Amino acid sequence: MLSIKNLKKEYGTHVILDIPQLQFESGLFWLKGNNGSGKSTLLKIISGIIPFDGEVNIDAVDLRKHPTDYRRLVNYVEAEPLYPPFLTGQDLVSFFISTRMANKEEVDELVQKFNIHSFIKNPIGTYSSGMVKKLSLVLAFIGRPKYILLDEPLVTIDKESVPILYELVKLYFGRGVNFVFTSHQAFELEGIVVKEMEVKDHKVWEL
Amino acid sequence: MGAVVRVLHKVLVKKFYERNVGLLFFVFYLMFGVVESNQLINYHRSLIYGVLTSPVFLMGVMGVWILYSAKYLQLVLSELAEPHNQFLKDYSRLGKSHQFWPMLLSVVMMDQPVLLYSVFIVGVGIFSQQYVAVFLVFVFHFARLVGCTWIVLRRINSLHERKATKLLTSIQWPWKKYFPFFYLGHFTNQLPLALLFTKSFSLFAIIGFMQITTDHYENRTALMGLLFGLMAHSVIIFESRRLEETYLIFVRGLPISMIKRFLFLSLFYGVLLIPELVLLAINHIVWFDLLFITLFAVFYLVYQHTRLFRGSLAIDAHTTFTFGLFLISFMLVLFKLYWLEAFVLGILGFYQYERDYYNFEASA
Numbered sequence: 001m002l003s004i005k006n007l008k009k010e011y012g013t014h015v016i017l018d019i020p021q022l023q024f025e026s027g028l029f030w031l032k033g034n035n036g037s038g039k040s041t042l043l044k045i046i047s048g049i050i051p052f053d054g055e056v057n058i059d060a061v062d063l064r065k066h067p068t069d070y071r072r073l074v075n076y077v078e079a080e081p082l083y084p085p086f087l088t089g090q091d092l093v094s095f096f097i098s099t100r101m102a103n104k105e106e107v108d109e110l111v112q113k114f115n116i117h118s119f120i121k122n123p124i125g126t127y128s129s130g131m132v133k134k135l136s137l138v139l140a141f142i143g144r145p146k147y148i149l150l151d152e153p154l155v156t157i158d159k160e161s162v163p164i165l166y167e168l169v170k171l172y173f174g175r176g177v178n179f180v181f182t183s184h185q186a187f188e189l190e191g192i193v194v195k196e197m198e199v200k201d202h203k204v205w206e207l
Numbered sequence: 208m209g210a211v212v213r214v215l216h217k218v219l220v221k222k223f224y225e226r227n228v229g230l231l232f233f234v235f236y237l238m239f240g241v242v243e244s245n246q247l248i249n250y251h252r253s254l255i256y257g258v259l260t261s262p263v264f265l266m267g268v269m270g271v272w273i274l275y276s277a278k279y280l281q282l283v284l285s286e287l288a289e290p291h292n293q294f295l296k297d298y299s300r301l302g303k304s305h306q307f308w309p310m311l312l313s314v315v316m317m318d319q320p321v322l323l324y325s326v327f328i329v330g331v332g333i334f335s336q337q338y339v340a341v342f343l344v345f346v347f348h349f350a351r352l353v354g355c356t357w358i359v360l361r362r363i364n365s366l367h368e369r370k371a372t373k374l375l376t377s378i379q380w381p382w383k384k385y386f387p388f389f390y391l392g393h394f395t396n397q398l399p400l401a402l403l404f405t406k407s408f409s410l411f412a413i414i415g416f417m418q419i420t421t422d423h424y425e426n427r428t429a430l431m432g433l434l435f436g437l438m439a440h441s442v443i444i445f446e447s448r449r450l451e452e453t454y455l456i457f458v459r460g461l462p463i464s465m466i467k468r469f470l471f472l473s474l475f476y477g478v479l480l481i482p483e484l485v486l487l488a489i490n491h492i493v494w495f496d497l498l499f500i501t502l503f504a505v506f507y508l509v510y511q512h513t514r515l516f517r518g519s520l521a522i523d524a525h526t527t528f529t530f531g532l533f534l535i536s537f538m539l540v541l542f543k544l545y546w547l548e549a550f551v552l553g554i555l556g557f558y559q560y561e562r563d564y565y566n567f568e569a570s571a
Contacts, residue, residue, distance in 0.1 A: 076460050
């Protein structure tokens with residue numbers, strides 16, 4: 001279970017999030033909210049890439065006390081990911097395999113599924129935004145995470161890739177992986193209940 | 208015309224000096240700070256006389272001036288490629304002479320350090336009747352400034368083609384890149400000129416100081432040169448941190464322990480310093496000293512890198528700190544305490560890295 005306690009995030013005097021208590025049990029969670037409501041900030045906090053006040057833990061593994069173990073349990077992909085343009089997709093995939101101690105064959109399958117094998121050995125600087133997004137989605141599934149956080153996963157990918165993403169979400173959900181995602185488009189996953197939540201007035205509300 | 212000059216000044220000239228204040232301050236110190244004040248005028252008069260009377264020396268100085276021009280051209284061309292500067296496309300709508308003069312003025316403003324010193328050169332040249340050399344200096348500066356202006360204007364007039372212009376060919380490694388070398392790849396691919404400048408300066412500083420001869424084994428002369436070289440790496444350190452905050456944000460989310468991250472960082476700076484260390488090794492620095500010098504050099508750079516996780520990522524504060532650390536280190540090297548500084552910087556570097564790494568946020 002992903003648990004958040006007394007979370008506060010401010011930029012200067014501007015409060016972005018003020019969440020006394022929040023829990024994501026097992027399942028798929030769709031975070032909704034207006035632009036600037038704090039959805040992406042919340043995902044960044046949970047992924048451990050930006051500082052915050054409060055507590056975040058997964059199954060009693062605290063983000064502050066056990067930063068490395070915690071990060072093994074969460075994978076995150078940004079809405080508009082940025083990677084060094086001189087690296088190839090293969091460089092990044094190899095780096096993620098080694099840090100997340102992932103199975104290479106499984107990752108090769110992901111690469112095949114998202115159909116990025118044709119350009120993965122080219123420098124990222126030559127990719128279109130859609131190609132970068134597909135690469136970032138492959139990276140999101142590498143390893144053995146308990147939670148995968150996807151910020152606007154449907155933005156910029158082509159319509160052929162959408163069912164592939166749905167299929168992978170179902171597959172990984174079946175293996176016990178939970179998902180928290182933001183999206184301005186509906187997530188159509190047959191046979192799986194998607195729990196909807198809204199980020200509003202600095203807090204997260206169940207819908 | 209005045210409005211155009213003001214815009215160019217803000218977008219290009221100001222940015223150039225903001226980015227290079229540390230380097231310029233450092234060169235200024237080398238030129239005027241290391242000589243006794245009562246010897247300063249005689250020293251520079253002799254230096255300039257040497258430049259004017261030796262064609263080889265003059266060509267060498269002209270080479271340095273070309274490198275300086277390349278430095279600001281690199282910045283200007285990369286700034287013109289930035290999305291927020293695309294409004295400069297409108298500059299190409301001006302007539303040829305309306306384009307030329309404001310840009311020439313901007314180039315002259317960026318060239319001020321060279322031009323100011325050239326005034327002294329011309330003065331000494333006229334005084335010592337070296338008219339041919341003075342004439343050559345005039346022609347050279349004229350051609351260089353007009354050439355630079357032409358290159359920038361050519362770039363502005365082709366902005367609509369959206370082609371990136373690089374002054375130095377970037378190096379794309381043909382082999383697989385591993386994490387600590389992401390940083391190195393950034394410099395060989397994105398900032399090759401900055402890397403070339405830093406390494407050239409660093410190596411020349413060591414070679415220069417090693418010309419001082421002593422009648423017994425003395426590693427401090429080499430260390431002084433190395434210290435100047437390390438100071439020149441301040442731009443590399445700052446750009447490495449900028450890389451982390453732009454393209455390597457995702458690395459924060461990966462399960463890598465702080466010790467491992469610190470070792471990766473040390474490995475990157477260790478590899479970066481290989482040319483300096485090889486130069487010291489072939490100049491008969493004993494292996495035991497070389498071991499401590501290596502630790503000193505690596506932790507000197509790592510410490511500055513980890514310090515940039517505090518406060519905002521600002522070049523002016525970084526430059527001031529770099530200079531302060533240089534002065535302290537200079538004294539410690541004089542007293543042969545560099546081994547102690549190596550350990551202190553290593554320990555403090557790791558302490559502040561562990562404390563500040565996850566607390567830093569560029570947009571905060």
